[in-house]
Amino acid sequence: MRKRGKIFGGLLAAVMLTMAPLGAYAADTGTGAAAAKQVDPISALTPDRIVQDLGVLKGDGDGVTDAYLAQRTTRLQAAILYLRLIGKEVEALAYSGTEGFADSMEAGTANRPVLAYLKAHPELGWNGTTAGRFEPNAPVTSQQMYKVLLEALGYSSGQDFAFKDTLAFAATKGLWQEADAASFANRNLAGALVEALQAMPKGGDATLGRKLADAGAIPGDKAAELEGSRVNAGKADDGTVYLTDGEGRALYLYTKDMATLDSCQEDCLANWPVFSADKLILSDGLNAADFGVHVRPDGTKQVTYQGWPLYYFIKDKAGDRFGEGIGGVWFLIKQPFYSAAIGTDDKLGNYLTDSQGRTLYYYDMDPSGTSVCEGTCLANWPAFHADSGAVPVGLNPDDFGEITRADGTKQTTFKGYPLYYFVKDGARGNLNGQGVGDVWFVVDPAKFDGTTAGKAQKG
Structure with a gap:
């Protein structure tokens, strides 16, 4: 009883100290005092936004809405958007030829000249299906769309590639990001069009987008949007979703970039090159507000995600993830992003942070499953809560949970x-x-085994 009373008395004194006005005890400990350098905004657009700006994607009566982007793309619709992209739509709509496909009557009256135009111009790649049919209202497939885009880049089906090998051949030319779309929708069409516009035509010395801009088919000022570097959400065979560049190479964060964004230098940079870009093109589902740019001391513009500078791992090729968890300080940028992350300090070692790198603490007065921090204490030490999500390799998701506080709010x-x-x-x-x-202490995830109050609670 004497021992327990002594512990309780010490804890009570600590409570009184913690509840004191903040100015009475808060001081810079000197640990991690270096403030993170500024992260600036970066231009980041999605393919559907770019194709809208180019005047190709116009939507339906309500414009380019999420519902419109989710709609399946028909073969006729894909053909018209393609003609619009290359500056041939007006010519096709005004075409007076009468020889069309066997099923041209299935298209609306206004669009039948388009089918006749495509029939008369097989070099455009829209050659119909079997028995002389076009199937204008059938959904277009990724294979069919990429075949046409390869034709636009100067590659000939039957000569440069066989139709059955379309997707594999397209991937060698940088066209692959929409290949696995089970249901090819307008959003996928936008992505495939941007890929083609960023690609180099056969034997060319400028991208298809630049070529079309020089020809006046697309606005020259908007064509600059195509110069962005791609960032995708790649999906591994095990279901892990993580950020990659446009070639499928994984992107990583470095936990030592917590206090200063330039922690990786010299030999570190030789093994972990920075991901550098002036502007970005983001795949569907990524939020432009999450991305920024940090200018390193040598002037390199390093892309950031939620404040974390992004790196490659020198040993990775497209599809590899060999850098994951190395040294307990290098981690993939998983999607959804981490609900909690890890920071690394030279004195304290690893410690828990939120997803954006703000330090998390435990209160040694809290028993297990309960917060005794209320009132002034809570004003000085706000509760942390995040929806469940991914955690870095080395952390156990089962170690994270939540409680309901007295006021009904949740706390992780x-x-x-x-x-x-x-x-x-x-x-x-x-x-x-x-x-x-x-x-009040940081949480070393490998060493933390409970608070003093929690251990006393267990006896």
Whole structure:
């Protein structure tokens, strides 16, 4: 009883200290004091936005909505958008030839000249299906679309590639990102068109987009949007979704970039080259607001994701993930992004952060499954809560949970103990809450085994 009373008395004193006004004890510990350098905005567009800006994708009566982008693309619709892209739509609609496909009557009256035009111009790649039919209202497939785009790049079906090998051949020319679309929709069409516009025609010295801009088929000022570097959400065979560049090479974060964004230097950079770009083209589902650019001391513009600078791993090729978890400090940019991440400090080692690098703390007064931080304490140490999501390799998702606080709000827990921010941590990498009142500490995920109060609770 004497021992338990002594523990309780010490904890009570700590509570009184923690509940004191913030200015009475908050101080910069010097650990992680270097503020993260500024991350600037970066131009980041999606393929559907680019194709809209080029005047190719116009939508239906309500414009280019999410519902429109989700609609299956018909063969006739794909053909018209393709003709619009290369500046031939007006000519096709005004075509007066009468020889069409066997099923041209299935198209609306206004669009029948388009089918006759395609019939008269087989070099455009829209050669119909079997028995002289076009099947204008049938859904277009990725194989059919990529075949036409390859023709636009100067490759001939039957000579440069066989139709059955279309997708494999297209991948060698940089056209692959929409190949696996089970249901080819307008959004996939936009992505495939942008791929083709960024590709180099057969024997050419400029991209198809630049060629069309020079010919006046697309607006020259908008064609500059095609110069962005692709960022995709790649999916591995095991179901892991992670960020890649346009060639499918994995992108990583470095936990030592917590306090300063230039932690990787010299030999580190030789093994982990930066992902550099002036502008981006994002695949569907990625949020432009998550991306930025950090200018390194040598002037290199390094792309960031939620404040984390992005790197390659020198040993990776397209589809590889060999850098994942190396040294406990290199991690893939998984999607959805981590609900909690890891920071690394030279003195403290690894510690938990939120997804954007803000330090998380535990309160040594909290018993398991409960927060006793209320009122002024909570104002100084706001509760952390994140929806469930991915965690970096080395962390156990089962270690994370949540409690419902007295006011009904949710708070994330680690191994049953609530997690908090510190109000005076103004930037990622700040560790100003470490050791405050001798009851607030960062969470080393490998070493943390509970609070003093939690251990006393267990007896």
